[in-house]
Amino acid sequence: MKDRTAEYFAGPARQRACLLPRGFSATVRLDLGRPGRTAHWYLTLNEGDIFCEASSREADCVISADGDVFDRLVAGGDPTTATLRNEITYSGPPITMIYFERLLPGPPGSHGPARVTDGDGEERGR
Template structure:
């Protein structure tokens, strides 16, 4: 059975990620602890693409957390910055890479992109009502 974090990491490797700046390059290691063991995922980021391996090599950025925390991040239930602030996630290395990497994680379930919200609110705005002699037209 694949965990939500494993599914997300598998999706990261497929295709180009236009949410990543073209100049982003680096390595990230995710250390997921569970049942006294640590699973390692090693991500190599370059040219808006991500290559994933299973190894514990040194990386520019290392993220450590319990597997359950990574699963909650992968489903959008937990924002990576919130996990970091609560010490559920630790970060070692290039914090700029962490800030960029957050773009790849999903938002909360049911969340909409801000542009979609703006378009919907503009569409629902009616023409202004003009009041003439105390009556609406």
């Protein structure tokens, strides 16, 4: 059986690495519960690049979840909702988790953030 999470971070996620802030680097370990085992993926995030390998080394941030939950996230599920439901947990600097979430895809069919305008047509927010 293929590991959708590993495939995502070895391929499509690399295209999203440009969303990491300039000068940001961190390591993230994913501990994913799979039938009969725990899969460990070690991600090195550097400005503009991601490297993924199977490893249980220490990392700046450790994210734990059921493998099926994380497969759902790499298919466009909402990581904030999963965290609030306690489907995923993490330890480490919260900013690392926030930047890590930028690497995950949006919902299927999304095309980036929508611009919000006020009543005069002026853009607000980000």
